[in-house]
Amino acid sequence: MAVALAKKFNTVILSADSRQFYKETCIGTAKPSIEEQAGIKHYFIDSHSIHQPLTSAQFEKEALEILETEFENHNTIILVGGSGLFIDALCHGLDDVPHDENIKNQLNIEFETQGLSPLLDELMTKDPLFYAKVDLKNPVRIIRALEVIRIANKPFSSFHAFQSKKRPFEFQKFVIDLPREMLYERINKRVDIMLENGLLKEVEELLDWQNLPALNTVGYSELFDYFNGKITLEEAIELIKRNSRRYAKRQLTWFRRDEKAIWTQALTTENQLQEILSTLK
RNA sequence: GGUCUCGUGGCCGAGCGGUUAGGCAGCGGUCUGCAAAACCGUCUACAGCGGUUCGAAUCCGCUCGAGACCU
Secondary structure: OHHHHHHHHOOOEEEOOOOOOEOOOOHHHOOOOHHHHOOOOEEOOOOEOOOOOOOHHHHHHHHHHHHHHHOOOOOOOEEEOOOHHHHHHHHHOOOOOOOOHHHHHHHHHHHHHHOOHHHHHHHHHHOHHHHHHOOOOOHHHHHHHHHHHHHHOOOHHHHOOOOOOOOOOOOOOEEEOOOHHHHHHHHHHHHHHHHHOOHHHHHHHOHHHOOOHHHOOOOOHHHHHHHOOOOOHHHHHHHHHHHHHHHHHHHHHHHHOOOOOEEEOOOOHHHHHHHHHHHHO
16 A cells, blocks of 8 residues: 555655564564565665664654655655554654663663562652553553653653644545454464464574564564463464454554544555545545 | 263353352553553353242253263
């Protein structure tokens, strides 16, 4: 779809898929092959390494730079992909919130050794506002908030303006919404195809790096468990399918929040393309 | 033909007289630096009929169904 659109507009594509950035992961991320890219310039495919992962904030920055250059030669650019947070970072901007790897690691250690409770206490005293609205059972959110609090010595919530930043371009989002059964069928089949294409080998070669955050992802974690003898191959495959289905569902949930997004329910790429193009006219 | 065991929500699975067990799948949602991550909510079923009882998924009988064994 993205390639078809890019051809139509004679332009380039930016991927906003947070797993296709990495050159080490190909089969399991269903990255478009060179043939599939069909001569269209793709940014953020194989552009980074799992050893230096790209965060949403960095993505915002790097993507904006690319867009600035590319808009000199193109009126329309295609952004494609699945990572809602990254899409929002680029389209709406993230508030300028500090980040410190060491402090985060320290917090992770505290969480692993002492549990969430002390962290919750700290959060409650240092940022009661945020404490009142976060999901108190979600360690990731709690740790991030405390990371910021410890860096800046002020409440995490004080950094949030939640206002869309001005961008030197306009954008329109389209969501492809296939019937759930069809979606799931395609996901299941896609997993089988990945396996035929050598996913097992790809994952096996990444075993040394299995603890990297960038590999904490569907298609890899399950097979790491298999290689580590925790589950059978059959179980791993079923889990990959299930987790992919769940992820797809969460993507839909994410995009549903966006009132301006246009949804297409057409069943074929050709029809989806027609719908999108007619909306643009 | 006989004896025995068993029939719980889409699936698995506890309960064995008086709260919605639970898990998985599915569905819905949260989301501002690990996001294909992390997390939350939700589905009220006991094969059917009759009986005992204040009260039955839990006890009794019959019917239907599944399985094991015997002849």
